[in-house]
Amino acid sequence: MVSVNNTRTSLKERCRVDLGYPYHLNDSPAEHLAALQTLYQSGKGPSAEELETKITEIFGKPAAMWCPTGTLAQGIAGRIYAERSSKKQVIFHETSHLLLHEEDGYSAAHGLTAKTVGKWREAMSAELLDQDSACAFVEMPQRHSGGLLPTWDDLCALKEHAAAIGLPLHMDGARIWSARPFYNDRSYAEIVDGFSSIYVSFYKDIGAIVGAALIGEKDFIDEAKIWRTRLGASLVDTSYLIADTLRLLDMRLEQMPGFIAAAKEMATSIEDIESIEVSPNPPQVNMFHVLLPCNAVIAEQARDAVAEKMGIWIANRFWSYEGDDVCAMEITVGEKAAALPRHEFANAVKMLAEEISKAQ
Amino acid sequence: MVSVNNTRTSLKERCRVDLGYPYHLNDSPAEHLAALQTLYQSGKGPSAEELETKITEIFGKPAAMWCPTGTLAQGIAGRIYAERSSKKQVIFHETSHLLLHEEDGYSAAHGLTAKTVGKWREAMSAELLDQDSACAFVEMPQRHSGGLLPTWDDLCALKEHAAAIGLPLHMDGARIWSARPFYNDRSYAEIVDGFSSIYVSFYKDIGAIVGAALIGEKDFIDEAKIWRTRLGASLVDTSYLIADTLRLLDMRLEQMPGFIAAAKEMATSIEDIESIEVSPNPPQVNMFHVLLPCNAVIAEQARDAVAEKMGIWIANRFWSYEGDDVCAMEITVGEKAAALPRHEFANAVKMLAEEISKAQ
Numbered sequence: 040m041v042s043v044n045n046t047r048t049s050l051k052e053r054c055r056v057d058l059g060y061p062y063h064l065n066d067s068p069a070e071h072l073a074a075l076q077t078l079y080q081s082g083k084g085p086s087a088e089e090l091e092t093k094i095t096e097i098f099g100k101p102a103a104m105w106c107p108t109g110t111l112a113q114g115i116a117g118r119i120y121a122e123r124s125s126k127k128q129v130i131f132h133e134t135s136h137l138l139l140h141e142e143d144g145y146s147a148a149h150g151l152t153a154k155t156v157g158k159w160r161e162a163m164s165a166e167l168l169d170q171d172s173a174c175a176f177v178e179m180p181q182r183h184s185g186g187l188l189p190t191w192d193d194l195c196a197l198k199e200h201a202a203a204i205g206l207p208l209h210m211d212g213a214r215i216w217s218a219r220p221f222y223n224d225r226s227y228a229e230i231v232d233g234f235s236s237i238y239v240s241f242y243k244d245i246g247a248i249v250g251a252a253l254i255g256e257k258d259f260i261d262e263a264k265i266w267r268t269r270l271g272a273s274l275v276d277t278s279y280l281i282a283d284t285l286r287l288l289d290m291r292l293e294q295m296p297g298f299i300a301a302a303k304e305m306a307t308s309i310e311d312i313e314s315i316e317v318s319p320n321p322p323q324v325n326m327f328h329v330l331l332p333c334n335a336v337i338a339e340q341a342r343d344a345v346a347e348k349m350g351i352w353i354a355n356r357f358w359s360y361e362g363d364d365v366c367a368m369e370i371t372v373g374e375k376a377a378a379l380p381r382h383e384f385a386n387a388v389k390m391l392a393e394e395i396s397k398a399q
Numbered sequence: 400m401v402s403v404n405n406t407r408t409s410l411k412e413r414c415r416v417d418l419g420y421p422y423h424l425n426d427s428p429a430e431h432l433a434a435l436q437t438l439y440q441s442g443k444g445p446s447a448e449e450l451e452t453k454i455t456e457i458f459g460k461p462a463a464m465w466c467p468t469g470t471l472a473q474g475i476a477g478r479i480y481a482e483r484s485s486k487k488q489v490i491f492h493e494t495s496h497l498l499l500h501e502e503d504g505y506s507a508a509h510g511l512t513a514k515t516v517g518k519w520r521e522a523m524s525a526e527l528l529d530q531d532s533a534c535a536f537v538e539m540p541q542r543h544s545g546g547l548l549p550t551w552d553d554l555c556a557l558k559e560h561a562a563a564i565g566l567p568l569h570m571d572g573a574r575i576w577s578a579r580p581f582y583n584d585r586s587y588a589e590i591v592d593g594f595s596s597i598y599v600s601f602y603k604d605i606g607a608i609v610g611a612a613l614i615g616e617k618d619f620i621d622e623a624k625i626w627r628t629r630l631g632a633s634l635v636d637t638s639y640l641i642a643d644t645l646r647l648l649d650m651r652l653e654q655m656p657g658f659i660a661a662a663k664e665m666a667t668s669i670e671d672i673e674s675i676e677v678s679p680n681p682p683q684v685n686m687f688h689v690l691l692p693c694n695a696v697i698a699e700q701a702r703d704a705v706a707e708k709m710g711i712w713i714a715n716r717f718w719s720y721e722g723d724d725v726c727a728m729e730i731t732v733g734e735k736a737a738a739l740p741r742h743e744f745a746n747a748v749k750m751l752a753e754e755i756s757k758a759q
Contacts, residue, residue, distance in 0.1 A: 068639060110633070111632070141629060148626070248636050266508070271472070272467070
């Protein structure tokens with residue numbers, strides 16, 4: 040969740056453009072509710088099964104389970120692999136959400152241990168796998184690496200090696216929706232083939248209110264549903280959240296190639312600005328990082344200055360995992376960023392770089 | 400969640416009166432959404448903190464945490480008491496939700512062991528406590544006993560004994576909203592005084608879409624919030640659910656004395672029907688059980704026959720925990736049951752008893 044203090048919230052709200060999450064237009068609570076209400080005129084709203092069936096078809100797997108969060112979906116996945124293998128160790132890339140944003144739930148709540156592998160700005164790869172682990176978590180695209188994907192050949196090698204050593208692969212596919220163009224428009228089913236399970240998010244790129252799914256074999260998902268109840272995530276009514284997801288999913292997937300093209304144009308528009316770096320360049324999906332030569336406090340002050348002067352809120356968060364004097368501004372392209380004229384974005388980033396330069 | 404097959408759903412939907420959950424009128428998704436949309440016209444909707452503050456004031460405790468389910472709230476509570484005491488054992492009444500409806504999450508997910516105490520139709524009491532346990536869970540009112548409460552004197556004795564032996568008390572207060580009249584309108588704060596923590600539900604008697612709260616000391620709730628994240632229950636947006644709860648809470652609490660009075664009238668209207676028994680009689684809260692002399696399958700067939708003939712759906716579920724030839728029909732009074740003329744309810748129960756009698 041974004042945490043901003045009151046002053047910042049109010050500056051952010053005064054901006055005419057806001058590129059932070061949520062990423063799409065018409066995304067206020069009132070607009071979600073108005074759209075849902077139209078859907079509900081005709082009856083009771085869709086069941087979770089309707090969405091789950093659609094998801095199994097998209098990903099070519101036998102079963103899927105809706106659940107409220109990715110933390111829940113992935114904690115359950117790790118736990119099931121650990122129980123099945125009688126191994127507690129799970130392989131995580133060092134940028135994994137489970138290591139950074141979940142209060143160590145994988146360990147504290149689920150009894151897993153982490154084998155941390157990889158380099159911050161390199162995708163997961165075959166040689167990082169081992170057979171002493173219950174499973175490997177592979178985030179695709181890798182969010183904290185700016186949306187990095189393994190090449191198709193590297194992905195195939197990773198799948199083959201995992202199969203050869205009998206290691207189950209779990210995909211952290213929170214943002215997998217954006218991966219098809221990088222893989223020459225191969226289907227989602229082909230991309231995830233070889234993975235035993237996949238988690239996908241419905242609120243980030245899709246823009247639904249809340250929600251996620253865990254996808255896999257039928258026995259795996261049956262077991263996951265028991266854990267969903269045990270962990271207190273079987274909600275008495277999910278129909279609003281399901282309806283909102285079904286309302287948006289197809290539309291966002293149709294929009295996605297345009298968002299990715301926009302991300303590439305935005306990256307091109309700023310790549311020559313001094314002292315900053317686009318990573319990866321070119322972007323591989325609908326997100327990328329802008330690496331800034333300062334700490335997050337200075338970056339936020341510069342962001343606020345740009346907001347005051349130009350009315351453009353460039354980003355909510357600046358990640359400072361990679362050193363004291365560098366931070367990563369995360370740009371995710373949805374309807375809002377796609378609608379901003381490229382030169383306005385470029386001018387905002389240019390001013391941001393100047394503000395940072397002045398502060399040092 | 401209620402599970403009904405298609406035929407039953409359609410019979411249920413054809414009824415002009417439905418006394419099953421949800422308990423209130425104007426409770427369709429479209430009606431919730433219309434009400435919420437009006438609230439949201441003016442801005443962003445309320446924060447969880449607004450509801451949490453209101454709850455701390457009602458219960459006279461320093462802190463509260465919104466969360467999506469009671470299973471989550473109570474799993475977290477049990478876990479914290481176990482960690483603090485280095486004891487795994489928790490005292491549960493044999494009717495506890497944790498023992499019956501949560502796939503043994505207290506054990507499988509949270510590593511607790513259960514000391515099961517009490518008798519099915521007797522409230523929790525002081526002599527069932529011991530100091531070898533991390534805490535005692537006390538459900539008030541006891542749902543599977545028909546909404547039974549300890550007398551005020553017994554409750555005071557329970558609190559005193561727990562304090563004397565240093566045993567923390569946790570209240571399963573899913574339905575605590577209905578307890579005040581039985582205790583001479585003592586405040587919620589006075590009723591829960593002596594309990595270290597309380598869980599309350601927002602969807603059952605209050606009728607909000609989804610939600611619950613865990614209430615207690617500040618350090619306890621701070622710890623609980625970390626567990627909420629670890630367990631995957633920190634939702635990216637809760638404002639719809641919070642808004643729905645705030646919209647309904649005060650209204651339902653004002654309605655509650657009327658619901659309880661209606662429950663007593665309904666019980667009186669059927670207490671002389673042969674072969675059935677009201678439990679407890681008189682009802683102590685806005686719910687009661689009707690004990691039927693048959694198994695749940697026969698009871699459901701009789702319920703369906705009443706629905707076909709009278710258009711009244713008396714109950715969703717018939718609990719058969721107490722023997723092969725007895726089951727408990729659960730009646731909870733909200734707007735729907737309160738609005739049904741007493742003689743219609745009595746006629747429906749009379750026909751139900753006759754149908755059961757014919758089937759045997």
